Amino acid sequence: MNNKKKEKILFVDDEENILEVVREYFEFKGYAVATALNGREAVKILENEKIDCCFTDINMPEMDGVQLAEHIWRTDNTIPVVIMTGKPTIDYTIKTIKHGVVDFLVKPVNLNDMELCLERVLNQRELFIENILLKKEVEGKKRLEELTKQLQNKVDDLRILNKIISEFAEIGSTKDVFKRLVDMVTEISLADMSKFYVINWPVNRPFETVSCPETSGPEIDQALFERLLMNITADGIPFLVSENRGVEGLSGDILSFMCVPLKIRDKIFGVLTAYVAHGEVRFSEKDLYYLSVMTQNAAQAIENLALYENIYENLFATLYGFVSVLNARDSYTQQHSNRVTDISTIIGRELGCSTEELDMLNVAGRLHDIGKIGIRDEILLKPGKLTKEEFEKIKEHPSIGANIIKNLGFWNREINIIKSHHERFDGTGYPSGLKGKEIPLLSRILSIADVYDALASDRPYRNRMDEKSILEYLQGGAGTQFDPEIIEIFLRLYNEGKITE
Ligand SMILES: [Fe+2]
Known part of the structure; x- marks a missing residue:
């Protein structure tokens, strides 16, 4: 039995035997588990218990998964909902993400995928709550509402793009995932440039692989910049400089900078960077959050591809x-x-x-x-x-x-x-x-x-x-x-x- 975790997960499915298997597995993994056979039962549980994440089937009697997601979105939008379904279409994805659905698992779902998805969703939620909601709340309710609206708009975009990444992963190659990743970053965060570096551990250096746009960008001191990236990588946590006032390793031409390490199976594989060199755009914690979501999704796609391509390491x-x-x-x-x-x-x-x-x-x-x-x-x-x-x-x-x-x-x-x-x-x-x-x-x-x-x-x-x-x-x-x-x-x-x- 693993260490006791504090999170309580609600699983909703009209097939009792699925619920039993899921309960046994996740309790063994240390989570608290609640189960419901349909949306109506799930709502009752949500009224009485503190739930941290909900996995739901779509087709169920009385109240289906989409209605349940809508209900959760209205009552407590910090509870992430993952939908387990047949292959979702883009239209359907857009419809459901508007109601707080954060991820999809394609049925039949295996327990390992569910667990990875759960870890990812809980991480994202933590970032979301700590970095965005709570910190901003003190700045006033109005600001919060505005931010939530902006966030929702961007999350909508992001979900669609994430969906594209996972679809891409089915036919593409690892290189395409990186390219897609940097393209998405410049598109979503309005960065002037985004680059992905693979960390070459034997020589302890980052190695640039793809860039969007494919131009060279401002003059930077390569050695100092690489050292900065390696320091961030060693910490393993996202890094944000909203307004660059002389951060060591960042050229003065870079006005705003953010960077997120990409981990595959707990090992840091690369680092995604974005910067602004002109204009008014400055990165915020919200942008950093998007970057984290993207790298986690990309890591998943790469992992799947690595298996698919039958490469031992990558x-x-x-x-x-x-x-x-x-x-x-x-x-x-x-x-x-x-x-x-x-x-x-x-x-x-x-x-x-x-x-x-x-x-x-x-x-x-x-x-x-x-x-x-x-x-x-x-x-x-x-x-x-x-x-x-x-x-x-x-x-x-x-x-x-x-x-x-x-x-x-x-x-x-x-x-x-x-x-x-x-x-x-x-x-x-x-x-x-x-x-x-x-x-x-x-x-x-x-x-x-x-x-x-x-x-x-x-x-x-x-x-x-x-x-x-x-x-x-x-x-x-x-x-x-x-x-x-x-x-x-x-x-x-x-x-x-x-x-x-
Ligand atoms: Fe040669």
Whole structure:
């Protein structure tokens, strides 16, 4: 038997055997449990007992679940109601959330899902009551009413979007969940920008994955900002700066900031951030509450996806684990990969690549040299010129990288991009000797960004090349090493100052 919990949960269902099973399970888990066979019985219980959360079936005699939810909403809107039903439609969702329904479970419901949902709902309720209702109450009833109305409007939006997230989860990928998450944050909190970072625990650093909008935003001191994120992550609790008056790690250009760690199975996996850099919007506890609800829902979706995708840990942790192993040996590769990703994305955007292609470039860019993990230190880190044999070994890294990604069983499209990033336009590259447009477009982009950044960096065996020589080299490689059309675009972007180191 677990520790005694104080919360009392009311379960309403017209099937007695379901109520029995649920009662036994949740009492075993330490909750106090009340049960009712229909809405009318439930109302009687609510009149006499203090209930913290209610789970109800929809179709029941005398008074159904929707009527019960409406009743609870009118009498005590701090009691969250979870509806257990067949697949709800969006219309139906909107109708019921207006009456205080906070979540849906699709029948047949398993006990574990119910428990997770209950924990989530109780957490949200705690935040709702402590941070919003009670604190604001002292500011006067009118303000409270106004706030409740505003909150309700936003909660309506939020519920719909949450519903979309869970529907998305059924068909999407983990990456789509992150993207959806940052999109939702900017939409709901009116943030100028929202970003999601995965925490790369082996190196103790946050790693940016998606951003909305996909622009770079104001100048920030990356190292200080990362340290701030890691501190918040270590605390594991949501963080709000309504009005930035010089918080360490936050650039002065950021006026308002909030950030919520995302936990999966009690382990912090990432952190969701949002900020305002212009205008009048300032974040409040209410916005922080929305962010918390969103991260909890996203975590649930990711967990489901991780099971679905049959990945032991999870997708990003696995991959970035590889990157960090490589980084521990060769710190150049990770920084280089990030710069190559940035430059490729700028070129890709100019070429009119779709969001999906830009996402692929993001993954392939960051992981393009992952195959170097398979190259021995004495070759990979050799300060002098490589022998012919050693160079042959280095040439294996695109194929090794493609195999690593392949063995993880996902991201098929990215595999080819990684594999082909050392192909040459004239067909003399490696590993397959592909020619011209046989080379995937995104690889042709990646190879220009890759060579540009390599030449512009100091390496153990040579110093960086000067700007003029780099540009001459790239221009000279048009049609032999590189796709001439993309080189033209690259040089134009470079001359317009859009590509900087
Ligand atoms: Fe490479």
